[in-house]
Amino acid sequence: MDDTIYVGNAGKDAALDRGWLLGHFKDASDPRYSEEVEIKWGVHPQGEERAQWVTGEERTALLVLISGRFRVELPERSVLLAEQGDYVVWGRGVDHSWCAEEESVVLTVRWPSVPGFRSN
Numbered sequence: 001m002d003d004t005i006y007v008g009n010a011g012k013d014a015a016l017d018r019g020w021l022l023g024h025f026k027d028a029s030d031p032r033y034s035e036e037v038e039i040k041w042g043v044h045p046q047g048e049e050r051a052q053w054v055t056g057e058e059r060t061a062l063l064v065l066i067s068g069r070f071r072v073e074l075p076e077r078s079v080l081l082a083e084q085g086d087y088v089v090w091g092r093g094v095d096h097s098w099c100a101e102e103e104s105v106v107l108t109v110r111w112p113s114v115p116g117f118r119s120n
Contacts, residue, residue, distance in 0.1 A: 003031070006031040015043075021039045036113060039108070041105070042106045043104075046103045054095060057094060059112060062110075063088050065083070065085065067104060068105060070101065072096060074088075075094065
């Protein structure tokens with residue numbers, strides 16, 4: 001078996017590691033290990049919200065709505081992702097929070113993958 005290839009299912013694999021599919025927190029021998037990028041398949045029940053704002057962010061992030069209705073709170077701006085494929089990007093230093101207005105699935109990509117910043 002080629003140990004440089006991994007085939008999986010985002011929904012099943014995400015359930016094993018708080019949603020995370022790829023990043024620095026995977027074992028270095030795992031093809032899903034990366035110091036460059038983190039990818040999360042987030043499944044959020046209606047009403048779930050981030051416990052506190054993320055501050056001091058050192059990464060750039062892309063969040064894409066797969067299904068549901070998901071609100072991202074940014075300084076002085078609230079972004080509603082309501083249609084499949086809606087997305088928002090924010091850069092380093094931008095504080096943020098979120099809330100699932102409906103049961104939602106979102107794909108988050110963050111870069112770089114910074115140790116110590118493995119958050120929900």
